[in-house]
Amino acid sequence: MxxxxxxxxxxxxxxxxxxxxxxxxxxxxxxxxxxxxxxxxxxxxxxxxxxxxxxxxxxxxxxxxxxxxxxxxxxxxxxxxxxxxxxxxxxxxxxxxxxxxxxxxxxxxxxxxxxxxxxxxxxxxxxxxxxxxxxxxxxxxVRTLGIDGESLPHVRHELGDPHQYHGRRVLIVGGRNSACEAAIRCWRSGAHVHLCHRNEVVNERVKYWIRPELIALMEEGRITEHAQTTLERITEDDVQLVSAGTGETTRLEVDDVLLMIGxxxxxxxxxxxxxxxxxxxxxxxxxxxxxxxxxxxxxxxxxxxxxxxxxxxxxxxxxxxxxxxxxxxxxxxxxxxxxxxxxxxxx
Ligand SMILES: Cc1cc2nc3c(=O)[nH]c(=O)nc-3n(C[C@H](O)[C@H](O)[C@H](O)COP(=O)(O)OP(=O)(O)OC[C@H]3O[C@@H](n4cnc5c(N)ncnc54)[C@H](O)[C@@H]3O)c2cc1C
Missing domain, CATH: 3.50.50.60 (FAD/NAD(P)-binding domain)
Known part of the structure; x- marks a missing residue:
């Protein structure tokens, strides 16, 4: 029946x-x-x-x-x-x-x-x-990077409500629309934003109402860009970034990590x-x-x-x-x- x-x-x-x-x-x-x-x-x-x-x-x-x-x-x-x-x-x-x-x-x-x-x-x-x-x-x-620390609770793949990032140090990983839009929205919500991506410049296919504004904010030093850079490790307190060009390693203290890589x-x-x-x-x-x-x-x-x-x-x-x-x-x-x-x- x-x-x-x-x-x-x-x-x-x-x-x-x-x-x-x-x-x-x-x-x-x-x-x-x-x-x-x-x-x-x-x-x-x-x-x-x-x-x-x-x-x-x-x-x-x-x-x-x-x-x-x-x-x-x-x-x-x-x-x-x-x-x-x-x-x-x-x-x-x-x-x-x-x-x-x-x-x-x-x-x-x-x-x-x-x-x-x-x-x-x-x-x-x-x-x-x-x-x-x-x-x-x-x-x-979600795509993953396969690096240490990726499953820590402060590591996320979706932005959610930007309100939550006020006053926090946020590393955003990715160079396409979602990452670029998240960078601007987090900064507007009062976060200290770092954007890490592998390209020399922000991808030209990013939405036309996002890309110029993001570039201006990075040129003014309001958002910190880490171009040609990969994220190698995440801990509870910091992240390790490696420059693809120089091989130089940077340790950065952050509160949130957003992996927006597709x-x-x-x-x-x-x-x-x-x-x-x-x-x-x-x-x-x-x-x-x-x-x-x-x-x-x-x-x-x-x-x-x-x-x-x-x-x-x-x-x-x-x-x-x-x-x-x-x-x-x-x-x-x-x-x-x-x-x-x-x-x-x-x-
Ligand atoms: C931030 C962002 C911006 C985007 N902007 C655009 C845009 O401007 N234009 C555009 O065309 N696309 C855009 N996309 C992509 C858009 O989401 C997809 O193109 C669209 O959702 C595809 O529609 P669909 O019906 O093929 O599949 P979906 O909308 O993905 O629907 C698939 C459905 O299948 C269900 N499902 C899967 N497995 C099962 C299961 N086992 N049992 C029951 N249900 C199941 C899922 O829950 C889901 O609801 C964007 C995506 C994101 C994340």
């Missing part, structure tokens, strides 16, 4: 923008589908964006399911505004999403897939589906299901027209299709087409032409 109640034509794992967009397309086509997500709606954005961070992408390029997305001040959209937008899409379209359902096991059976999901309360929920879509994203785990894709679910993946970055191999993998009735979508991205080339705006392709493949309608979406700089 329980199994029958939880049987669906399609289950989408991942309630990020692309998983929701697929659910909307399928639902409009009359397919009985649900979405399962480990966290809240848009969990990656919810967990990894610091408060009030603005997307690089323009709001209209983040629109899903034909629901208009705009901001009061005609600016780039913030984390909070976009999460509000996603909630509205879910409610407007009536998407059936089960939040805080972390899919732990999947077994293929003769007529589909059996899933077990763990809820926030620790309960186990079982589902059966004919078709499975993995829209699980590409930022499952994220990695977790291909374990795909491997467990027998999906063929690229050996280099874990990206699944799939049919471009249907988003289907080598496993029958198993599709992939969104940034999960790209594996680990060193430089972001697959993001929300060039994944909208995945929803249309999957809906076409599942409901039997014509597949759309490939999108000619403009590629944005990395996030």
């Amino acid at each position: 329980l199994m029958r109640m939880n049987r669906h034509e399609t289950i989408i794992i991942g309630g990020g923008p692309i998983g929701l967009e697929i659910a909307a397309s399928l639902q409009i086509a009359g397919n009985d589908c649900i979405v399962l997500d480990s966290g809240a709606i848009g969990s990656t954005i919810d967990r990894l964006f610091p408060p009030n961070t603005r997307f690089f992408s323009s709001p209209e390029r983040l629109e899903i399911a034909g629901v208009a997305c705009s901001t009061v001040e005609q600016e780039k959209i913030t984390r909070e505004e976009y999460l509000c937008y996603l909630r509205q899409v879910v409610d407007t379209v009536g998407i059936d999403i089960r939040t805080f359902h972390h899919v732990e096991t999947i077994h293929r059976s003769d007529d589909g897939f059996d899933l077990e999901a763990r809820t926030r309360s620790g309960a186990c929920r079982r589902f059966r589906t004919d078709r499975l879509v993995l829209a699980t994203g590409g930022m499952a785990r 994220y990695e894709h977790d291909p374990s679910m795909m491997h467990h299901l027998g999906v063929r993946t690229d050996a280099a970055n874990g990206a699944p191999l799939f049919d471009i027209d249907t988003m289907g993998t080598n496993v029958d009735n198993l599709h992939v979508a969104g940034t999960a299709t790209a594996g680990t991205q060193d430089r972001f080339r697959v993001y929300i705006e060039n994944c909208h087409i995945h929803a249309e392709r999957i809906a076409s493949a599942i409901t039997g309608t014509d597949s759309p032409e490939a999108s000619n979406g403009r590629l944005l700089e990395e996030s």
Whole structure:
């Protein structure tokens, strides 16, 4: 009885923008589908964006399911505004999403897939589906440096609320958007900021409203830059930095260390299901027209299709087409032409 109640034509794992967009397309086509997500709606954005961070992408390029997305001040959209937008899409379209359902096991059976999901309360929920879509994203785990002290409690990978850094000596490691934005926001919140990165100059692809300001603050000596430098060791009281050019070692007393060096894709679910993946970055191999993998009735979508991205080339705006392709493949309608979406700089 329980199994029958939880049987669906399609289950989408991942309630990020692309998983929701697929659910909307399928639902409009009359397919009985649900979405399962480990966290809240848009969990990656919810967990990894610091408060009030603005997307690089323009709001209209983040629109899903034909629901208009705009901001009061005609600016780039913030984390909070976009999460509000996603909630509205879910409610407007009536998407059936089960939040805080972390899919732990999947077994293929003769007529589909059996899933077990763990809820926030620790309960186990079982589902059966004919078709499975993995829209699980590409930022499952943080990159690590593999150095001593990396697991100390004052070492973090996400900025969180900059308020907490007031009056503290903060070392930020990384040279891309997240690290550069964190440096400015921590400094504005009253922190003493050191930025350590491996390049000669701040990466030219950093957001155009961040890079010039950061460079000015570093030139004025308000933020201390450690260019062409690597972090070698962390203790409770200090860090050891090594200059790539001179080999010189510097000991720096700090209160907090923010390692903002990116994220990695977790291909374990795909491997467990027998999906063929690229050996280099874990990206699944799939049919471009249907988003289907080598496993029958198993599709992939969104940034999960790209594996680990060193430089972001697959993001929300060039994944909208995945929803249309999957809906076409599942409901039997014509597949759309490939999108000619403009590629944005990395996030
Ligand atoms: C600071 C920052 C700024 C960014 N700026 C931009 C930008 O400007 N433009 C842009 O396009 N992108 C940006 N990104 C990247 C953006 O977050 C992704 O492009 C987007 O979230 C991808 O959508 P998705 O639906 O493919 O995957 P995700 O949003 O990552 O969704 C995947 C979902 O799958 C769920 N999931 C995974 N495994 C399981 C499981 N076993 N069981 C249940 N659920 C599971 C996760 O909880 C998650 O909610 C930024 C990222 C960061 C951190």
